[in-house]
Amino acid sequence: MSASSRTGDASNKVTGRGPYYGEYGGRFVAETLVPALVELERAYEDLASSEAFQSEWRSMLADYVGRPTALYRADRLARAIDPSGDKLAELWLKREDLCHTGAHKINNALGQVLLAKKLGKTRIIAETGAGQHGVATATACAMMDLPCEVYMGELDVARQAPNVARMNMLGARVIPVTAGSRTLKDAMNEALRDWVTNVRTTHYCVGSAAGPHPYPAIVADFQRVIGDEAREQLAQKIGALPDAVVACVGGGSNAIGMFRAFIDEDVHLYGVEAAGEGVESAKHAATLTAGRVGVLHGSRTMVLADDDGQILEAHSVSAGLDYPGVGPEHAALKRSGRATYLTATDEDALEATRQVAHTEGILVALETAHAFARLADIAEREHARLGRSAVVALCLSGRGDKDLSTLLERLAP
Amino acid sequence: MTVERLTQLFAERRRDGRTVLVVYLCVGDPSVEDSRACALAALEAGADALELGVPYSDPTADGPVIAAASYRAIQNGGSMKSALDVARAVRASSDAPIVLFGYYNPIMAHGDDVLPADAAAAGVDALLIVDLPPEEGRSLRDAAEAARLAVVPLLAPTSDADRERAVLARASGFVYYVSMTGVTGAGHAPLEEAGRSATRLRVRAGLPVVVGFGIDSPQKARAVADQGVDGVVVGTAIVRAMAEQETTPERVRAVGDLVRSLRLALDAS
Ligand SMILES: Cc1ncc(COP(=O)(O)O)c(C=O)c1O
Numbered sequence: 018m019s020a021s022s023r024t025g026d027a028s029n030k031v032t033g034r035g036p037y038y039g040e041y042g043g044r045f046v047a048e049t050l051v052p053a054l055v056e057l058e059r060a061y062e063d064l065a066s067s068e069a070f071q072s073e074w075r076s077m078l079a080d081y082v083g084r085p086t087a088l089y090r091a092d093r094l095a096r097a098i099d100p101s102g103d104k105l106a107e108l109w110l111k112r113e114d115l116c117h118t119g120a121h122k123i124n125n126a127l128g129q130v131l132l133a134k135k136l137g138k139t140r141i142i143a144e145t146g147a148g149q150h151g152v153a154t155a156t157a158c159a160m161m162d163l164p165c166e167v168y169m170g171e172l173d174v175a176r177q178a179p180n181v182a183r184m185n186m187l188g189a190r191v192i193p194v195t196a197g198s199r200t201l202k203d204a205m206n207e208a209l210r211d212w213v214t215n216v217r218t219t220h221y222c223v224g225s226a227a228g229p230h231p232y233p234a235i236v237a238d239f240q241r242v243i244g245d246e247a248r249e250q251l252a253q254k255i256g257a258l259p260d261a262v263v264a265c266v267g268g269g270s271n272a273i274g275m276f277r278a279f280i281d282e283d284v285h286l287y288g289v290e291a292a293g294e295g296v297e298s299a300k301h302a303a304t305l306t307a308g309r310v311g312v313l314h315g316s317r318t319m320v321l322a323d324d325d326g327q328i329l330e331a332h333s334v335s336a337g338l339d340y341p342g343v344g345p346e347h348a349a350l351k352r353s354g355r356a357t358y359l360t361a362t363d364e365d366a367l368e369a370t371r372q373v374a375h376t377e378g379i380l381v382a383l384e385t386a387h388a389f390a391r392l393a394d395i396a397e398r399e400h401a402r403l404g405r406s407a408v409v410a411l412c413l414s415g416r417g418d419k420d421l422s423t424l425l426e427r428l429a430p
Numbered sequence: 431m432t433v434e435r436l437t438q439l440f441a442e443r444r445r446d447g448r449t450v451l452v453v454y455l456c457v458g459d460p461s462v463e464d465s466r467a468c469a470l471a472a473l474e475a476g477a478d479a480l481e482l483g484v485p486y487s488d489p490t491a492d493g494p495v496i497a498a499a500s501y502r503a504i505q506n507g508g509s510m511k512s513a514l515d516v517a518r519a520v521r522a523s524s525d526a527p528i529v530l531f532g533y534y535n536p537i538m539a540h541g542d543d544v545l546p547a548d549a550a551a552a553g554v555d556a557l558l559i560v561d562l563p564p565e566e567g568r569s570l571r572d573a574a575e576a577a578r579l580a581v582v583p584l585l586a587p588t589s590d591a592d593r594e595r596a597v598l599a600r601a602s603g604f605v606y607y608v609s610m611t612g613v614t615g616a617g618h619a620p621l622e623e624a625g626r627s628a629t630r631l632r633v634r635a636g637l638p639v640v641v642g643f644g645i646d647s648p649q650k651a652r653a654v655a656d657q658g659v660d661g662v663v664v665g666t667a668i669v670r671a672m673a674e675q676e677t678t679p680e681r682v683r684a685v686g687d688l689v690r691s692l693r694l695a696l697d698a699s
Contacts, residue, residue: 036565045534045561047491049586049611052593196497202488209490214612216588312535312561313488325509326539327487 036230039352041345044229046209046315053216058231060136065128065238070135077127078242081160084124086243087112088250088410093376098393105396106406109259110379110413111247113271118153120382120415121243121271122224126153128239130161133220140215141165143222144208146173146201146267147337147384148180149415150224155189157222165189168207170200173336180419198330201267201340205314225268226344229315233273233344240274247410248278255408261285261399264412265388266305266358267337269344271414276356285357285402287395288347289387291333292360302331304343305351305358313342319351334363334423335383337415357398361390367427370417382415383423432578435527435555436603439478440638440660449696450661451651452640453689454481454531456669457516458508459499464678465508466516468685472668473526475686476693480520481558481663484513484532491533491560493615495666499673510540514552521553529556529582534567542570546577556580556603564596571600582606585631587624594634604638604660607631612643615666619644625657632660646670648695655696664692 036043044054064070078084089110099105113121130141141163145151151167158165167184171193174181184191197203205228212221226236244262251259262279264272266288276286293301301307304319311320313328321329321341333339350356361369366383369390374380381389388411399407417424443450453472457465469480485503489496500508510532517528530549537545537559549557557579559567564583574581580603585594588611598605609624610616624641632639641654642663651662671688675681 043566044563045566046563047560047586047608048563048584048593048597049491049588049608051563052588052590055593197487197501206488206490210493210613213491214616216611311538312533314490315561317566320535322535322539324539325504325511326536327504327509328535 038346038349041318041348043317045312046229049213082117085246086115091377097376104400107408109410113414114416118156120149122150122153125236125239126157129222130157138220140219141222142211144168144204148177152180152183154222155184155187159187167191168204170194170204172199177419226270226273227268236270237273240270241277243274244278259410260407262410263287263388265289265384269347271412275412288358289391290360291338292362293332300332302333302338303360306360316345318345318348337384359391361387365390380417382417383420385414432555433580449655450478452479452663453477454665456483456499456503457513458503458506462507462512466519467682469520471682471686472689473524475689477689479527481529481531482513484510486533493613495615499669510536517552517554527555529558530554531558534562543573546574546579550577556582558582598635605635607639607641609641609643621654625654625659629658648691651692652695
């Protein structure tokens with residue numbers, strides 16, 4: 018299964034950390050912010066690649082986050098999805114839910130806050146949807162002694178209340194955003210306004226692989242530890258690459274972190290977006306599937322927008338996927354055909370949450386549940402592609418404690 | 431006319447020792463008709479040029495006043511198309527320069543390569559795109575050049591020599607100096623300092639320089655003008671004055687009054 022004949026040709030490859038991924042990416046921001054982005058880019062290139070920085074960050078990941086996270090073979094779930102095993106031979110879960118703070122977001126938050134500290138920044142701001150990135154940033158700031166303010170849409174403040182309480186307990190200030198759809202997009206708008214005002218002292222800790230260059234590159238680098246570990250663990254456990262890897266896609270950070278390690282191999286990459294009430298319903302967040310090319314939050318990418326270029330409100334039961342944009346590298350991977358993007362509705366995700374809990378004893382985040390919801394379909398596709406039963410690795414991006422109130426409301430136990 | 435209309439205005443005003451007054455309106459707030467009427471009222475009351483704001487759903491460089499105006503405007507028919515309609519209506523009766531002001535996504539939606547010609551045909555002289563640094567938007571810039579439209583560059587207090595060089599490389603018309611690190615309408619702008627920076631920049635740029643962000647009263651306009659800048663932009667104060675009124679005639683009167691007081695302050699010797 019290792020080396021292959023089906024590796025994508027060079028033009029399919031999305032490489033490098035230049036401002037652009039194919040035609041996507043770039044740096045579409047107010048001129049006031051450009052020097053800060055240039056400074057960040059340089060600092061990242063000089064500092065973050067240095068031995069000293071890497072070892073400091075790596076030791077935080079090991080001793081504080083608990084990395085490497087487990088890679089778990091979920092046999093009961095695999096058999097629940099495909100009883101005969103004809104299509105889904107093995108399902109491996111990369112357990113980012115076991116990270117300190119409960120999601121992959123901490124990998125990036127620690128990296129960026131450490132970088133900000135080295136840059137001499139004295140204040141950190143962040144946006145958050147599900148609250149996981151907010152909690153991760155608040156955690157990193159507590160640990161590295163920096164003040165932290167987190168912008169969060171009012172709707173998300175209500176539906177992810179446990180994470181708001183956690184941020185407060187960690188000493189961060191949560192600022193509810195009442196504009197627009199009162200979700201992640203609006204939180205990011207407010208964070209950008211704060212940053213343009215306080216740019217000299219403040220680092221904006223972006224939580225996903227989105228935003229202006231160099232953020233998508235930085236976040237992907239800090240998250241690629243997910244896929245690198247999974248690949249190594251699989252090599253040890255089964256001596257082979259998986260046939261496919263799967264992750265949910267909001268801005269796309271856990272997905273790109275998972276994909277990076279496999280992008281040059283014969284491994285199929287699947288991202289799953291939130292279809293909300295259905296892609297036809299106009300109440301969804303399936304940007305790659307149903308969006309158009311546009312510019313949002315500093316990068317040229319796929320967006321949900323109307324004919325006048327106004328950004329549309331996204332809809333998803335999961336706050337972390339409720340975003341009308343997506344990281345530019347995913348737009349490029351979709352365009353080149355290197356990755357496949359599917360969707361799962363709110364109902365699909367809720368049902369998947371229940372199934373994973375009942376078969377494996379793992380309560381997953383609603384974001385992650387979207388990836389689980391497409392497993393049967395992915396097994397089907399892989400079986401058709403390979404002519405045999407597939408080995409699939411899924412990024413279990415976070416745990417679901419934060420979603421209990423939504424689950425209690427929407428799922429009869 | 432296009433770029434020349436701007437060049438001519440700035441040259442004339444400098445010769446006369448007067449400061450150019452640029453007035454910003456958010457097209458569609460509270461209606462496209464109000465925007466048209468208030469634009470004409472502003473020109474009649476002494477504004478030299480207009481910035482017609484194309485409302486955008488996610489105006490990250492704007493403070494709460496203009497952000498709220500943009501939201502209202504979109505609800506009430508504000509768009510690229512209606513902004514061009516207002517430009518056309520103004521151009522029918524006025525020769526004042528018109529700058530189309532906005533964010534990049536509505537321009538992309540209209541079509542990068544066709545917008546400049548459409549804008550020029552509607553009487554627009556320049557484009558000012560808040561989130562389009564000089565490294566981006568090449569096809570738009572090419573099309574603008576072909577349509578003889580200026581693409582007005584922005585510089586900020588954070589801009590260093592490298593950025594200044596990059597921004598000025600393809601500049602025409604005038605340079606917009608953002609008075610502070612912040613969003614429109616913020617109260618903390620160090621305006622006299624901004625005016626001095628802008629005046630020094632003017633020499634390096636070889637182009638007229640206007641200062642905007644945070645100029646919301648005749649006194650502040652005057653304080654900036656006294657530093658020797660070519661022009662000042664007043665936006666949030668106009669939007670706020672309109673929002674405080676109930677009817678179109680009241681809004682027209684309020685804009686006229688505010689612009690007259692700004693003009694008076696700028697022209698007093
Ligand atoms: C557990 C979890 N998974 C996934 C996401 C989506 O973000 P991304 O696409 O950047 O991984 C979030 C965002 O809040 C999250 O909390």
